[in-house]
Amino acid sequence: MIFSRGSFLLAGVAACSTAVAAASDSARPRGVGPESIQIPVSAVNDDYCDCPDGSDEPGTSACAYLSRNSALTAADRPGDSDLEEGEELTTALPGFYCKNKGHRPSYVPFQRINDGICDYDLCCDGSDEWARVGGTKCEDKCKEIGKEWRKKEEQRQKSMTTAMKKKKELLVDAGRQQMEVEDSIKRLEAELQGEEIKAKNLEADLEEIEKQERSKVVKGKKAGKVNVLAQVAKGRVEELRNALEEVRHERDEVRSRVMELEAILSTFKVEYNPNFNDEGVKRAVRGWEDYAVRGTADTLENKARDRDLEEIVKPDSDQTGVNWEQWENEEDSCEPDTIYKLAAYLPPSFVTFVEDKVSSLRRFLEDNGVLPGSDEGSTPESKAVTQAREAVNAAHSTVKELQKQLKDHKEDLETDYGPASVFRALKNVCITKDAGEYTYEHCFLDQTKQIPKKGGASVRMGSFVSISSVTIDVLNEAGEMVPEQRTSLEYTRGQTCWNGPARSTTVILECGEENQILKIAEDEKCVYSMVISSPAVCPGGEEDVPRGKDEL
């Protein structure tokens, strides 16, 4: 027998739960207090379960059924039939203790003891099969397995060291990037302040110019050929506008028909079941899917463009489009026109020169209130006012742009990039893995993607939403299932699945030297999980990294 029975051999009687203390690690949790149950020492490891916590059989599978995974009958609770129903069952040991001399000791689940299989991954000394059932013989392989393990362990340690180094680099990088953002914010704030002042000044200018303009007396009056041209042009434009309107109307009608068709097809896709067996129907559904991936009619709808068109078709007035009235009242005899006529006979460069001169002269005259603005008919606004207004607008938009940038940067600063913002350094870093018919791509904090190897469009499996965490069950060294928190990255709102929801991916991270996709699984239809190793989640290192200026 492989277990020392300690002093109990002398006593002749053992108590449940303490029996096991002699047989192995005394630090193990004890049973539910059945120390009061006395068993003869001969009952320890006799391949029959006497103790309600299994403590009498540390070396056999006899008590393997003592588990919340087994439905126990009254007679299955040895020596403890009075135990009330529903009371939590606690076993004395996590498993059979494998000494594994030459390697590391470990626990093997009791259900694997003497089942005819050498569980070398847990028990390299083969002691789990000591009864040699059915002639099973497990020789001691601890020497080689231990050696192999130590080699691997050494590599692992090395790899962990490298991983930590890499993590530090990531942290430094992340810190630097963060500082850059902070710097940018400061710079932007200063710039913004300047621009705001500038805008205010320009507003004041505009007000002044407008005041001057209102006092102006000279006005142009109606005359000449331009007016004729303007009328012809007006007619033509009117014609084109009508045509545009008609085309738009037709387009809308076609679009609504397409949408109707798409609605029919998408209902068809939902209501049709792929198991029912009509290849023609399935092909149609696949065709529709491919089509839908390229976007449907409603995605083609461009609101902005529509608004533009809306503007265009509005009748011309002084507010929108061409102000015909102005042109119809244009003075025909103005010198620029004479110069244009002349210009036809002159070399182009000269024309440009003359033009510039003339127009600047003219602007000068206009600006000083000598000439009326050539482009103003009944419109009271002068060029000067327009320019001043434009300047004000430009200044406002600069301010807005700066505000937006500032807001973005501030938001970015507030975004959770994980502990010490470590993921800042990985943002948009992409890694891929081949699995089955697809290559999977994960771009940190950006998106996940599925790229078919057989060709065809790639599919977005989700866009980044947040850094989160998941709990997974892991076996600890004692073979017990313990919950473990893992950092995860959530990606949602990917492309919608055939007969399913929009794709989403949970990326579960574990510590590793490289950023690497280890595993991809489709947990349910279009809900994916990726296990990814990354130095970013290796424990520690955050406290040693120099932080941003604000903390200095």
Add this chain to the structure above:
Amino acid sequence: MAGTRPPSTRWTLLLSLVILLGCLIGHGVAVKHENFKKCSQSGFCNRNRAFADDVSAKGSSWSSPYELELSSIHFKDGQLQGTILKTISAEEKVRLPLTVSFLESGAARVVVDEEKRLKGEIELRHNSRARKERYNDIEKWVIVGDLELSKAATLSPEAADGYTKIMYGPENQFQAIIRHAPFGIEFQRDGETHVQLNNKGFLNLEHWRPKVDAPEGTEGAQGDDQSTWWEETFGGNTDSKPRGPESVAMDITFPGYNHVFGIPEHADSLSLRETRGGSGNHDEPYRMYNSDVFEYELNSPMTLYGSIPLMQAHRKGSTVGVFWLNAAETWVDIVKSGSSNPLALGIGGKTDTQSHWMSESGQIDLFVFLGPTPQDITKTYGELTGYTQLPQHFAIAYHQCRWNYVTDEDVKDVDRNFDKYQIPYDVIWLDIEYTDDRKYFTWDPMTFPNPIGMEEQLDESERKLVVIIDPHIKNQDKFTISQELKSKDLATKNKDGEIYDGWCWPGSSNWVDCFNPEAIKWWISLFKYDKFKGTLSNVFIWNDMNEPSVFNGPETTMPKDNLHHGNWEHRDIHNVHGITLVNATYDALLERKKGEVRRPFILTRSYYAGAQRISAMWTGDNQATWEHLAISIPMVLNNGISGYPFAGADVGGFFHNPSKDLLTRWYQAGIWYPFFRAHAHIDTRRREPYLIAEPYRSIITQSIRLRYQLLPAWYTAFHEASVNGTPIVRPQYFVHPADEAGFAIDDQLYLADTGLLTKPVVSEGVVTTDIYLADDEKYYDYFDYTVYQGAGKRHTVPAPIEKVPILMQGGHIIPRKDRPRRSSGLMKWDPYTLVIVLDKQGEAEGTLYVDDGETFDYERGAYIHRRFNFRESTLSSEDIGSKGPKTAAYLKTMADVRVEKLVIIDPPQEWQGKTAVTVIEEGAKAASTAAMEYHGQSHGKAGYAVVKNPNTGIGNTWRIEF
């Protein structure tokens, strides 16, 4: 008229609204009725039903035109031959050869054929190549024996005029009284009539006739509706019917019987309903035309994937049966005519059950079994069509399936997770996606690059893999197997004799024609390890879609005028098509490597009588609903009493996602299916038991472990089924054939002879269940030994979500193996626990069968078969096997396998204070003692005693004195 207009419009509007509403509701109903025929859409069913109506309407003024020609009657060596004359007109009589055989087994067989077709004196239309005779080769696929004619059967001299009487059966207690005109037979047992043929005059054999093109507007002389004689169109497919009308039909009456069971497969109650309308009845006959029915509906006589035309009638003290051996589309109408006393309703009242069998083509070929017990029916029927194969041991453990495990790594991952959570399982399954582009016998190189590595990992814990292989072969020139199928001319043909092409999973496909012996040989060759690369000896096969399912075919199957080997029309063989494939696969798996002979394991969806010899079945594509869970129990029970007990339903439901409650309850029910497999549709969430949140995970694990704990009892039950055809899970009537109140109960079941009675919870939110007890024996709760007693009553048993309601009937000894392991293969060397449940007399009995669970060595004595007896305070183990050349060697390997524990339920009070028992083992030098602990009864719970380590060898003879 005008005045009525406005209201009429309003009515019309209302009516349209109602119709519209109806359409909307109609969407919720899954099954596509328009895809499957109703009787009225199936020409011959319609004709025969109309014929029956006509006959019934005419009453006594009608006389069946069939007459047995007196001069033709000839009786010799247990067989009567003669000719039935069917009178068409004064001048024309059609000759129908009749053979009635009386078999040594006690069964009688009635065969009616048609002389003209038999002799080939007919002409087929459309220059058809089809065979002219009625299909007469079905025996080859279905019957394995015992057709030995009875030597004792004798012609009785006492027959009245116009009758012929034959005495046969055990001690000649059976009689067949043949009435000559109109032809009919009454079968009697002990002087009482139990089965009547053509008693109602529905016998109808549509004789051959040439097509006469009647001038426009004139009907046939008799007013026959000829519209479906020569051509039938359904769902855009036209059946050319080269032989014209050729159906066979007959009424079979069971006088005094109120319940008929059998004729699977239908999603319906065990006790079959009437089919001619009325409250609680069906409007349509039960149909048997193996079909891939999408999202089938419940409580329906609609056809499903398989069929076994065995019907048994049961009443207190008697069970009789008929087996209609015909593979063509078949419909069965059932009508019960009650007694005039309405208060008698069923129980006590005398009721006749009348069935009307209609098949589209073939012979009338009917077996009649006269019982008198349910066991007699299953035994005699089993002798005829074969008993359940004794499966490999893993096959009765837990199977984990999903459409699909997507990569070999995925499979390995699932495998590791089961171990991580310590949930036992034996088999993992691969649905169609493992193949390269749906080409069977290939692996997708991208997703399954290393199948061998995957199988090796499974083998490390003695686990198995099942892969799907369907009969449709992708029609693709560069696919070797497709090339071979076509070049060797082994595929099913269309009506013109060209290779038939239809659509299935791979798109354009051809079907291997296993009616062709050459095709079988070829099929066998495909499974050799060097041919089906990537398979090891732990790989087994799933034959799906073998109805056959043809996506673009009529009723999702092949055209009826397709031709099989020997030019039999598909119409003739349709229902047997599925098992011809399974048969070939079975032969293939027997010996995939020279010298390595193993019991095959095959799961089939389509089946017919005989399938039990070669395969397990499941109830096809069910749904994750409570109703589907509920119906699975009668469906599995019905298959069991119909000779095909290795049956199960997809645990969890195939379509849609089950709630955690439903999934848990389904596992608790599923452990009672002889075939226990979880399966899920590709669009569903993953639902492997370890993925389900606590406490459900533990509860499900407990259920699976409970199945594993009871595997010794299950394997013993399979053995019993393999030698005498007794169902593995048994309905109430089968166990208590005299208890009338239990005849219709089909929601609780007994596990074989173990006395274990369970009623799975099949509705939501339930915390108790009412179990019906037929007898006055004591029943004990399996877990806490609470006592229930009282015959003919329902007893309320607690059934919270964590509890499977199970009772143990007093009088049984249940063998168990209590140690959880990773797989059943790893339990091989584990010790046994015997649970001894004492009856009112303080006695109990049970059996145990053990063998290597893998090879056929048991046929040469390599097994242990014991009977345990507890009486007069002594438990004994007695050998009930017979020795063979391999017995000794096997016993030697099993020498260390022992009994570790005895649990005696409800022991006598005198045992109090007793602490030891005496163990006397044959071959031991001296008697030894083992410690015993006695626990008295408390709070309605029976007491029990536990004997520790009696240490007796499981294969040894021993006795233990208390």
